[in-house]
Amino acid sequence: MQLRFYPYVLKLAHEFAVAAGSRSVTPGVQVEIEYEGVTGYGEASMPPYLGESIESVVSFLQQLDLNRFSDPFCMEDILHYVDDVAVGNAAAKASVDIALHDLTGKLMGLPWHKIWGLDAASAPCTTYTIGMGTPEVVKEKVLEVEGRFRVLKVKLGSDDDRALVRSVRAVTSLPLTVDVNQGWRDRQKALDDIAWLAEQGVMMVEQPLPKDRLDDLAWLTERSPLPIFADESVQRLADVRRLEGVVSGINIKLMKCTGMREAWKMVNLARALGLKVMLGCMTETSCAVSAAAQLSPMADYADLDGNLLISNDPFRGMQVKDGKIVLASAPGIGIMKV
Amino acid sequence: MQLRFYPYVLKLAHEFAVAAGSRSVTPGVQVEIEYEGVTGYGEASMPPYLGESIESVVSFLQQLDLNRFSDPFCMEDILHYVDDVAVGNAAAKASVDIALHDLTGKLMGLPWHKIWGLDAASAPCTTYTIGMGTPEVVKEKVLEVEGRFRVLKVKLGSDDDRALVRSVRAVTSLPLTVDVNQGWRDRQKALDDIAWLAEQGVMMVEQPLPKDRLDDLAWLTERSPLPIFADESVQRLADVRRLEGVVSGINIKLMKCTGMREAWKMVNLARALGLKVMLGCMTETSCAVSAAAQLSPMADYADLDGNLLISNDPFRGMQVKDGKIVLASAPGIGIMKV
Numbered sequence: 261m262q263l264r265f266y267p268y269v270l271k272l273a274h275e276f277a278v279a280a281g282s283r284s285v286t287p288g289v290q291v292e293i294e295y296e297g298v299t300g301y302g303e304a305s306m307p308p309y310l311g312e313s314i315e316s317v318v319s320f321l322q323q324l325d326l327n328r329f330s331d332p333f334c335m336e337d338i339l340h341y342v343d344d345v346a347v348g349n350a351a352a353k354a355s356v357d358i359a360l361h362d363l364t365g366k367l368m369g370l371p372w373h374k375i376w377g378l379d380a381a382s383a384p385c386t387t388y389t390i391g392m393g394t395p396e397v398v399k400e401k402v403l404e405v406e407g408r409f410r411v412l413k414v415k416l417g418s419d420d421d422r423a424l425v426r427s428v429r430a431v432t433s434l435p436l437t438v439d440v441n442q443g444w445r446d447r448q449k450a451l452d453d454i455a456w457l458a459e460q461g462v463m464m465v466e467q468p469l470p471k472d473r474l475d476d477l478a479w480l481t482e483r484s485p486l487p488i489f490a491d492e493s494v495q496r497l498a499d500v501r502r503l504e505g506v507v508s509g510i511n512i513k514l515m516k517c518t519g520m521r522e523a524w525k526m527v528n529l530a531r532a533l534g535l536k537v538m539l540g541c542m543t544e545t546s547c548a549v550s551a552a553a554q555l556s557p558m559a560d561y562a563d564l565d566g567n568l569l570i571s572n573d574p575f576r577g578m579q580v581k582d583g584k585i586v587l588a589s590a591p592g593i594g595i596m597k598v
Numbered sequence: 599m600q601l602r603f604y605p606y607v608l609k610l611a612h613e614f615a616v617a618a619g620s621r622s623v624t625p626g627v628q629v630e631i632e633y634e635g636v637t638g639y640g641e642a643s644m645p646p647y648l649g650e651s652i653e654s655v656v657s658f659l660q661q662l663d664l665n666r667f668s669d670p671f672c673m674e675d676i677l678h679y680v681d682d683v684a685v686g687n688a689a690a691k692a693s694v695d696i697a698l699h700d701l702t703g704k705l706m707g708l709p710w711h712k713i714w715g716l717d718a719a720s721a722p723c724t725t726y727t728i729g730m731g732t733p734e735v736v737k738e739k740v741l742e743v744e745g746r747f748r749v750l751k752v753k754l755g756s757d758d759d760r761a762l763v764r765s766v767r768a769v770t771s772l773p774l775t776v777d778v779n780q781g782w783r784d785r786q787k788a789l790d791d792i793a794w795l796a797e798q799g800v801m802m803v804e805q806p807l808p809k810d811r812l813d814d815l816a817w818l819t820e821r822s823p824l825p826i827f828a829d830e831s832v833q834r835l836a837d838v839r840r841l842e843g844v845v846s847g848i849n850i851k852l853m854k855c856t857g858m859r860e861a862w863k864m865v866n867l868a869r870a871l872g873l874k875v876m877l878g879c880m881t882e883t884s885c886a887v888s889a890a891a892q893l894s895p896m897a898d899y900a901d902l903d904g905n906l907l908i909s910n911d912p913f914r915g916m917q918v919k920d921g922k923i924v925l926a927s928a929p930g931i932g933i934m935k936v
Contacts, residue, residue: 333712375713376674382674525870532863
């Protein structure tokens with residue numbers, strides 16, 4: 261197996277503002293694994309506030325010697341080896357996992373959702389993320405996309421979240437989800453805000469409180485009229501177990517959990533523990549977004565809009581039609597170079 | 599998809615005596631699913647004391663209408679449909695699951711351990727089961743097989759279990775596991791017996807107490823010098839969760855859990871909960887045994903000797919070489935008709 265990788269900076273079509281800051285590019289690394297003339301594509305996306313970077317990903321990938329494995333199908337062993345190279349580096353690890361899944365799926369001639377026994381027609385709708393901004397900017401963003409999606413996701417954790425939601429509601433009656441990104445502090449106020457949000461037609465609340473405040477998240481989930489999903493509180497498979505009874509569901513992202521194989525295990529563990537499942541993404545190309553989409557027929561919610569936010573997508577894969585996720589029939593992770 | 603099935607009674611090479619009785623045949627049903635010229639093979643095995651029968655399996659299979667599915671790869675949906683037809687009927691459901699995995703694996707051109715990303719070389723040893731009998735008969739059974747296996751499994755729950763173990767030890771120094779099949783009643787005596795067994799070179803104890811006595815099993819596991827595995831206490835995926843902290847590991851059998859797909863989910867859930875995994879079987883042909891063997895690279899223990907006990911095996915699949923499980927490279931579940 262031959263591993264190749266190169267930096268690829270994602271250019272955002274619009275400035276992206278969240279609770280943590282604002283930016284117009286996202287660093288990324290594109291990965292290829294070639295084996296017997298077939299190439300699998302993978303990707304790492306590294307939002308700066310999360311700790312990885314082009315330097316850290318390239319440095320990680322340079323340490324890998326995939327030639328100690330003669331068979332790309334031995335993913336259990338290969339990915340254990342990759343995981344053991346260093347702690348952290350989840351996006352770097354995910355890039356290898358995604359490329360291996362694309363490669364093996366191509367060698368099998370099937371897309372991974374099919375290999376996993378899933379029906380593409382069961383893929384859910386995806387939300388589209390409305391980032392923070394002034395009321396005018398927010399209304400504009402909503403009007404830009406309103407006809408193309410069935411649910412919008414609104415980023416909260418601003419100085420005036422109710423104003424943000426009112427702005428959105430001024431121009432659309434679509435169902436909404438909200439993502440607080442740990443932005444609220446007081447659990448009683450959070451509960452009051454959630455009650456108000458429920459009256460505004462919001463269906464679900466993501467990470468209302470800081471990630472380590474599990475007792476408060478459990479308190480909130482017990483009383484909340486809306487399901488509460490964990491995002492920052494759950495990174496990898498080992499984090500899922502302790503969220504049972506703490507939240508209603510978990511947001512699984514390939515860049516957090518090291519890739520498709522671990523994501524699949526997390527989906528199955530979550531369901532066995534009675535947790536709902538959401539699939540999310542960072543700002544990514546169609547490579548990683550389509551990879552995540554392969555699991556989407558198993559998900560209750562999906563926020564797979566990461567490729568829609570960029571202007572230099574080198575691939576075409578998962579589509580959104582009338583708000584619904586449409587998986588390509590191409591093998592592997594279901595993408596083609598454009 | 600075309601489903602065919604016919605009774606197939608397994609003839610035991612030797613009388614098989616366990617805590618519950620003694621018999622010389624095991625009822626079974628062989629299943630075939632044909633799709634676009636390719637046939638997948640499956641099997642139900644129905645030890646009489648477990649509640650299913652040729653009548654119940656045939657009656658179940660006759661209710662299935664697989665023509666409502668155009669694609670055998672949609673296993674999540676197909677197996678949900680099969681599961682919803684009636685409660686119980688685990689072996690009948692497993693027969694369909696196994697045939698679907700054989701079929702789809704053949705359509706993909708790969709064996710399922712490879713599709714699951716596992717390395718065949720990681721498959722464990724299998725134990726060989728020494729059934730109950732007089733000291734002379736037990737010694738004979740051990741001597742018959744001693745050179746071919748690295749670990750023997752001794753059935754306990756008799757009137758004099760220590761005599762059974764002494765008989766085995768009189769003729770071999772191989773490591774042993776024991777399967778009590780719920781045969782012990784007193785937890786303190788069980789703990790004393792386990793301490794004695796540990797001195798006799800026994801490595802693991804299966805189902806020492808009745809299946810519903812979870813508190814006593816937990817008490818025992820906490821104090822036992824040997825790992826305690828649950829067999830009758832765990833049937834399906836929904837049973838795994840409550841065994842966390844109760845036993846050291848679980849014995850997964852396709853005929854208990856409705857097949858390979860659920861078994862794979864159980865393996866992953868068990869590991870996420872810190873439970874060890876064993877793969878077992880009933881008296882089965884190489885069809886179902888090889889199907890279970892596809893998961894074995896993920897297992898800590900395996901007792902996949904079910905086909906070695908019969909004289910009319912219509913298939914050839916998983917082999918045992920020097921005590922180790924050797925998976926065939928054939929696609930699907932890795933079997934060929936003989």
